[in-house]
Amino acid sequence: MELETRKENEILYVKPLGKRIDASNSTFFKGALVDFIVQGENRIILNLGSVEFIDSSGLGSIITILKTISTSKGSFALCEVNPMIMNLFSVTRVDKVLSITSDEIQARKIILQNGGELEGKNH
């Protein structure tokens, strides 16, 4: 799975370029995002604009990422989520705990509203 990343104003933007996050690649996906958090990234926007299919393991990975970043008092938002994946989030009630927006601009607003401490930085 290829991940496109960029950093803007202390926010890490991550975009999986593949169409699927499922049991065949969710471990890699989760590991990569958790590594970012361990390395100090605690403001992350996950753009799912290219993703067309997520299964329960992909869902679980997103929950792990959210839990991990929450532990480090960070902030995490999703954007450009396919309507069918949104339906899956709704059925599994994961949408109740995820910040999900239409695009990266809105996601950035959520991240800034939610704070997220910057490690090693003076506010």
Place this chain on the structure above:
Amino acid sequence: MEGNLKEKTIKIIFKSSLDYLPLISQASRTICSSLVNDGWILYQLELCLVEAISNIIIHAYKNKNNKEIELVLILNPNSIVFKLYDSGAKYSYQEKTVAAEENQDIASFSESGRGLLIMKKFMDDVKTIEEDGKNVIILKKLINKKNEIDDSLEC
């Protein structure tokens, strides 16, 4: 000619490797699209199949990728049935309790175990049996106009 002329059965045998998951699920989705036009219904079908296959690979075969899984797709005008056969360890599908997640606290959300919930939510019948010494999981979804409307995508 015997049998239901409109029923079509397709059998696919593949190795128990998660690497096969995208290929098998997308192939199955394409097959199902011969009966189903609704993208959300197709997503549900593909998702449930993926969940079942993942469970077999992870739990029945303990991630051994040199075993065999047999998928039988049975297409009828009013239903699609997936039958998955494996000769791995017997395992019980533990239904995930969702009560803890209803309090909307991320700490209470588990990171796994939603497979059965998803299958039961989206399929009309889910059952496990033993047949000729193999574990079989049977997933059935009714395909008709009313079903497609009820499951229609809400944006």
